[in-house]
Amino acid sequence: MLVGSLLLGAVSTPAVAAGADTGPPQPPRLTDDRGRVLTLRGWNIEDKKHRGEQALSAITERHFRDLRDQGFNFARLLVFWDDLEPRRSHYSTDYLKKIERILDWARRYRVHVLIDAHQDVFGPAFGHRGIPAWATRTDGLPFEPRPDDWFSEYFEPAVQRAFTHLYTDADLQRAQARMWRVLAARFADHPAVIGYDLINEPMGEIRAGEELPTAARRIEAEQLTPMYNRLADAIRSVDDDNWIFFEPTPIVGEGVPTGLGRIDDPKSVYAPHFYNSAMEAGDDYDPAAGWIEAYEAAVTDYPARYGVPVVVGEWGPLNNALPNMGRFYRDALASLNRYSSGWASYVWCYGGGYCAVDEKGRFRTNKEQTAAPYAPAVVGEPTAEEHTPETGAYRLEYRAGHGITEVRVPPRPGGWQVRVAGPAGTATPVLPSDRTAVARVHARPGATVTVVVTPRNRR
Structure with a gap:
């Protein structure tokens, strides 16, 4: 924690998808021993x-x-x-x-x-x-x-x-x-x-x-x-x-x-x-x-x-x-x-x-x-990633490698809908409301894949 007498303010910055043209080079991403x-x-x-x-x-x-x-x-x-x-x-x-x-x-x-x-x-x-x-x-x-x-x-x-x-x-x-x-x-x-x-x-x-x-x-x-x-x-x-x-x-x-x-x-x-x-x-x-x-x-x-x-x-x-x-x-x-x-x-x-x-x-x-939803492990190269707080929606785009990409969601009334575009799929298009859950996405290596997670209405 930093507590002191130094003074500086704050500014709002709009959400920008990862991979968008944001000007200066961005830092590289953290990876694990499997290259995810x-x-x-x-x-x-x-x-x-x-x-x-x-x-x-x-x-x-x-x-x-x-x-x-x-x-x-x-x-x-x-x-x-x-x-x-x-x-x-x-x-x-x-x-x-x-x-x-x-x-x-x-x-x-x-x-x-x-x-x-x-x-x-x-x-x-x-x-x-x-x-x-x-x-x-x-x-x-x-x-x-x-x-x-x-x-x-x-x-x-x-x-x-x-x-x-x-x-x-x-x-x-x-x-x-x-x-x-x-x-x-x-x-x-x-x-x-x-x-x-x-x-x-x-x-x-x-x-x-x-x-x-x-x-x-x-x-x-x-x-x-x-x-x-x-x-x-x-x-x-x-x-x-x-x-x-x-x-x-x-x-x-x-x-x-x-x-x-x-x-x-x-x-x-x-x-x-x-x-x-x-x-x-x-x-x-x-x-x-x-x-x-x-x-x-x-x-x-x-x-x-x-x-x-x-x-x-x-x-x-x-x-x-x-x-x-x-x-x-x-x-x-x-x-x-x-x-x-x-x-x-x-x-x-x-x-x-x-x-x-x-x-x-x-x-x-x-x-x-x-x-909020996020992707703890992406197999391949993420090219865009965005979370919209107003709706709760999350969007991930990536070029797939060999293996399984994970998207995690927190508990939320009504649960979550998972939609996958591209030569890819998930066995869990609907995620539950009462616990954290993970959608595992399989994709053809080299393909461009988009995963969109949105809240479902409470029933």
């Missing part, structure tokens, strides 16, 4: 409250069952270095077992999991979670807690210096690489794991007189890029298959293109976050302010240039019921689905605040828009 084009739709899953023996206890099998039941196929799972390695070189086998139990639930419900090495304001040395206290070096610089604006704590001198040491001290570099080798070696072969998010919302030290966008691009170019390449090498020493996700600083959310360089790994994914600081501070969405347009331009430049897919790792406002938030969700989803291979909204929990659903599992206001 993947789309990930889901939520973050976390337990920031508990640690030690109670770590991860707030995450239950219900989380994954409910994700599946609403049509989602993706979870970004927050894990914490301070729980994994509470003392230097002493890794918690209990914590690894708890992660494995969660991954087993995900496998049961066919949810892909991204393991996220999460930090907020560096870690427990500053009252948060992430990098262990033993790996926190401040050179005695001051830190003042700001509980009413926790994101501003990133700009405290002690926190900024701690990031500098993490990036530049050789022994901390080795410790961070060892931590990732432990995680990747343990979970490389787990069928639920799709990849590793190397560090959540990394920040760094701002020089005197340096503007924030300039500092962010310097930190990304000079510190994050070499760190990501080091960590990618560490992971590849034990895992050749899963994707490596890497983030810019959160400043990209202000429409600032990243300064990251090339990550020298063939299975890497650019994973920015999508937050507007004014909205995080309590403002309503302003459709005329230009934020979504600026953000999309900023986050597509890097992956198009370096040829890496995009999966947005976090997004979603705190105050989701303000008057313009229905418009925000429509505009945001149209934008996200235009250029990304997927996203994880923040956060799947049962209650208020950022939670996706209430205590009874019902979507909170406007968040039901995240549950």
Whole structure:
């Protein structure tokens, strides 16, 4: 989550079908080991409250069952270095077992999991979670807690210096690489794991007189890029298959293109976050302010240039019921689905605040828009893809390869009608209303196929 005093607005952007002439080159799509084009739709899953023996206890099998039941196929799972390695070189086998139990639930419900090495304001040395206290070096610089604006704590001198040491001290570099080798070696072969998010919302030290966008691009170019390449090498020493996700600083959310360089790994994914600081501070969405347009331009430049897919790792406002938030969700989803291979909204929990659903599992206001038809796996090359929120209709066009394409729908009163055009067909032209369902489409390789899914009237 990004909360702070930076201000920027938002803009409505019309839905554009994938494959349409949208100007600059678009990022490539995420694929699996069978060559299928993947789309990930889901939520973050976390337990920031508990640690030690109670770590991860707030995450239950219900989380994954409910994700599946609403049509989602993706979870970004927050894990914490301070729980994994509470003392230097002493890794918690209990914590690894708890992660494995969660991954087993995900496998049961066919949810892909991204393991996220999460930090907020560096870690427990500053009252948060992430990098262990033993790996926190401040050179005695001051830190003042700001509980009413926790994101501003990133700009405290002690926190900024701690990031500098993490990036530049050789022994901390080795410790961070060892931590990732432990995680990747343990979970490389787990069928639920799709990849590793190397560090959540990394920040760094701002020089005197340096503007924030300039500092962010310097930190990304000079510190994050070499760190990501080091960590990618560490992971590849034990895992050749899963994707490596890497983030810019959160400043990209202000429409600032990243300064990251090339990550020298063939299975890497650019994973920015999508937050507007004014909205995080309590403002309503302003459709005329230009934020979504600026953000999309900023986050597509890097992956198009370096040829890496995009999966947005976090997004979603705190105050989701303000008057313009229905418009925000429509505009945001149209934008996200235009250029990304997927996203994880923040956060799947049962209650208020950022939670996706209430205590009874019902979507909170406007968040039901995240549950819509999509194609989790396309065999071939998608050439157009469009969802129309006003009618609920979904349309996919693709050039077929060898295998079965999947289109998934959430529960909806009346169910769904599936129509297939071209030398193709499905055994399920009608999908049920009471549960998430998948239409599997067989097609002649090389053919152009169109699949249209529309809601049926309730009877």
